[in-house]
Amino acid sequence: MASTHQNPTRTLYILAPFLILLSSYCASQPLHSQPLFSPTPSPPAANSQLSPSDTNNHARTPLKPILFGILLGTLSGFLLALFFLYLIRLAFLYTHLTPLLKGPVVFTPQINPKSLLLALVSNPQSPQLTPIPSASSACKFLKLQLETDLSVAIKVVPLRPNSTSEKRKIQQKLESLSRLKHRNVLTLRAYLLDKDKLFIAYDFLSEGSLEDLMKRVRAGQMVLNWEVRSKIALGIAKGMRYLHFECSPRLMHWNLKPTNVILDEGFEPRLGDCGLVRISMDSEGDLQFGDQRHFSYFLAPECNQGCRYTDKSDVYSFGVMLAILLTGRDPSDQFLTGESSQDGLVCWLRQKQQAGEAKEALDTSIVGDEGEEEEMLMAMRIALVCLSDLPADRPSSDELVSMLSQLHSF
Known part of the structure; x- marks a missing residue:
């Protein structure tokens, strides 16, 4: 629209x-230099002489201005x-x-709009709502148990006061996101735009975010083998390929990071918040919400230089997540160079690769089988290509799916 x-x-x-x-x-141009109809000319004088060319020019003169x-x-x-x-x-x-809709907007018959409104606005202390721990410092997450036995995850996004036109743009964006249908993309079930808050309802997935999962792995609470990690990486790449090439119109994620990758009980990843960061930008293009510190670890270099965000920027963010899956490290850890940004992780991986010590960068908790170790080293090379400084040197998400799919065939 x-x-x-x-x-x-x-x-x-x-x-x-x-x-x-x-x-x-x-208005400044006369339409006719002479009258359209002139009186019958009087016979020329007997001694007047007119050449044939003069006669022809005189006859043709009125036609051009007409x-x-x-x-x-x-x-x-x-x-x-x-x-x-x-x-x-x-x-x-x-x-x-497009009218500005009031009250909950629901995209599935399993959710009753009145029940959703009652739980989120009228009775926020309802026992149906339970908080979900999250790494995000700006947004709150809730689990809502509906009467239909359906559980949905509610993301509560704080928004600055918006004009009617801005709210209408948010509504149009959310309606377009509700049409995304892919196994590796989180489905938008409903939303509620209420004053200074935006409530977004997704399917509730039991394993939480990739960020939460890796925290449990680093704490020694669980072991995540390479087979599961490669499955997660491939699923993320397939979700990106759908956004970049298969859905209409094409979409970039804009905020790809572990907190926006949600896992089901089979560790199948689904991308959440696809494109949502754009509806939270002010007139100068700055983010209104979100954990800026955590987001910066996954931001491509060209974004910090004021260049245009492209699908290759999403690929860079994927490269950081693949590096995390391979090394088990938190990108905010201060190691090697003492830097607390993605540059520390990226530079460290590059140094290890150039020194022929890439094996030392792998997560020691999953290094063992020689065949898997070789796959991980090839995945490390894929991650480093995704982390190239120049977008043109990075693969597309379509090429990325092909490369990751072939890892098991080597």
């Missing part, structure tokens, strides 16, 4: 000055008619804007 509204306005801005100039020019006047009149009439048609169309569009 947004592009539909903007095109007529832009066209009017282009046509208006042209029409004004054309009208002024037409044709020119007809042409200008037709063109002016056509452009004026077009101008008024666009005015009518613009008025029609602005009187038929």
Whole structure:
């Protein structure tokens, strides 16, 4: 809808000055240099001499201004008619804007809008709501148990006061996200735009986020073997490929990081918050919410240089997550260079690879089988290619799926 509204306005801005100039020019030009119909000429004097060329020029002179006047009149009439048609169309569009919906917007019959509104707004202390621990410091997560025995995860996003037009853009964005259907993309079930908060309902998945899972692994609470880790990496890449190449319109994630990768009971990953970060940007392009510190670890170098975000920026974020799966490290750890950013992890991996010591960078808790170790070293090379400073040197998500799928065949 947004592009539909903007095109007529832009066209009017282009046509208006042209029409004004054309009208002024037409007004300044005489349509005829001589009358269209002149009285019968008197017979020439007997001694007057007219050459044949003079006679022909005299007969042809009135025709040019007549044709020119007809042409200008037709063109002016056509452009004026077009101008008024666009005015009518613009008025029609602005009187038929997408209405700003009030109350919960639900995309599945399993969720009752009234029950959702009661639990989230009218009775936020409801026993149906239980908090979900999360690494995000800005957003709150809740588990909501519905009467239909369906459990949904609610993300509570704080928003700055928005105008009606901004809220309408948020609504249109969320409605487009509700149409994303893929095994590795989290399905948007419902949302509620309420004053300064946005409630987003997703399917509740038992294993939580990849961030939570890796924290348990680092704490020694569980062992995550390479088979499961490679499955997670491949699933993330497939979700990216769907967003970049298969859905319409194409979509970039914009905020790909472990807290936005949710795992089901079989450790199948699903990407959450696809493109949502864009609805939380202010007029200067700054994020209104989100853990900026944690997000920066996965931000591609070109984003820090003010360049355009592309699908290759998502690939860089994937490279950081693949490096985490391989090494087991937290990107905020201060190690080797003493830096507390993704540059420390990336530089450390590059140094290990160049020194022929890539094996030492692998997570020691899963290094063992020689065949798996070789796969992990090849995955390390894939991660480093994804972490290239230049976007053109990184693979596309489609190529990434192909490379990761072939790891088991070597």
